[in-house]
Amino acid sequence: GDSVTQMEGPVTLSEEACLTINCTYTATGYPSLFWYVQYPGEGLQLLLKATKADDKGSNKGFEATYRKETTSFHLEKGSVQVSDSAVYFCALSPSNDYKLSFGAGTTVTVRA
């Protein structure tokens, strides 16, 4: 079945460092890909998405590119802030469905 594998954490960074969280997927057809973020004490919220190959999703300085040839959707940010400390989840939904399958999540802590 469809699944997502993402980089294990926790990840600890200093402010202004570069962040990359790896995400690879297994799916038939052409799934949509998502990154969700969960800030401390808050609910999950959509960070960015891409619905077809080579699409780039971006939001709040984060970017991820849908790479079908490597079945990947890595999340990147060039300069993180303390406020980026959160748990990040990679997810996919099948091409003919809206159900989400999530990865295990990566905890990111940014220190001032």
Next chain:
Amino acid sequence: EAGVAQSPRYKIIEKRQSVAFWCNPISGHATLYWYQQILGQGPKLLIQFQNNGVVDDSQLPKDRFSAERLKGVDSTLKIQPAKLEDSAVYLCASSQTGGEGYEQFFGPGTRLTVL
């Protein structure tokens, strides 16, 4: 715009007791989801409603879990009897349906501890 509301936020029960969670989706959202998030794991879909009908409940342990969505708006998820392994955060999400409107919006969750 009000978000997805859930209550209670926290619940502690003994094993074999029963518990119920409530969810109020965003107004106008036809689709409602319940997820179970065990500590250290990503959310896992339990059940999906479209209006007041069940679309997918293949991952719902039906011997102990039940869910309903009255009048296609609010929903309740019940566990009876609870087991230790049911300790988790239960997330409710809602979405519009069709086209680009399928982004799921999540509530804050209910953290259940079964002792």
